[in-house]
Amino acid sequence: MNTITLQKRNRRTMLWAFAAAAGMLGLGFAAVPLYRLFCQVAGFGGTTQVATEQEADLAAQMANSGGVRDISIRFDANTGMDMPWRFEPVNATDRIAIGQRDMAIYTARNTSTETITGTATFNVEPEQAGRYFNKIQCFCFTEQTLRPGQEVRMPVIYFVDPAMLDDPNMAGVQQITLSYTFHRAKQPS
Known part of the structure; x- marks a missing residue:
């Protein structure tokens, strides 16, 4: 060669x-x-779905036509180690009709002496419920900025899709947990 x-x-x-x-x-x-x-x-890994008002109305109609069943929703709140906020749900649990829109309220209070911007990550347990848990409005969609000592109420409007009743993987699920963790937002460089 x-x-x-x-x-x-x-x-x-x-x-x-x-x-x-x-x-x-x-x-x-x-x-x-x-x-x-x-x-x-x-809906893998407990990731929730984002729904429109029209999708919520359709789910409510489906639930009303098929007989109403209810489910327990547990609300969980956490903060990252670098986040000096007190963050918690107003009510730790709620019982809702599947397919019906509901609202949960969380509160956050900045316990530090500086203004802090945070962002919330979320998941749903059990994981297979993520595809049926639909959020219409949520504070997790935008960054939240709190001044020192400021406290805010943050709503989450959601519904559980009645299609879960036809999923064999959801058989026996009596409670869904919606969990949030607030972290400091990354500062622009």
Whole structure:
């Protein structure tokens, strides 16, 4: 094999290796948003669904036509270690009719001497209930900024989709837990 042919093969191998490395790097950056999208669509990992007012009305109609069943909802509140807020639900549990819209209220109080912006992450347990737990309005959709000592009430408007009654994976589920954790929002660099 002559030197020119060997150089061409080495160059081609180097280009393929570089392309593979660049592709893997791109997939690494895309993995988190793609996984988040998958979880939102499938309700995987306790990710709740976001619903419109019209979808809530349709769910209520479905529930009313099929006989009403109720379910217990437990509300959980946590803060990250770097978050000096007192954060809690006004009521720890509620019993609701499946398909009917309801509202839960959480309170947050900034116990520090500085203004802090926080963002809430959430999940639902058991995990398979995530695809049926629909939020119409939620404080988790936007950052929350509290001045020192400020306390706010934050509503969550939600419903549980009556389709859960037809899912064998939901058989025996008597309670759904909606859990939030507030973290400091990342400061722009």
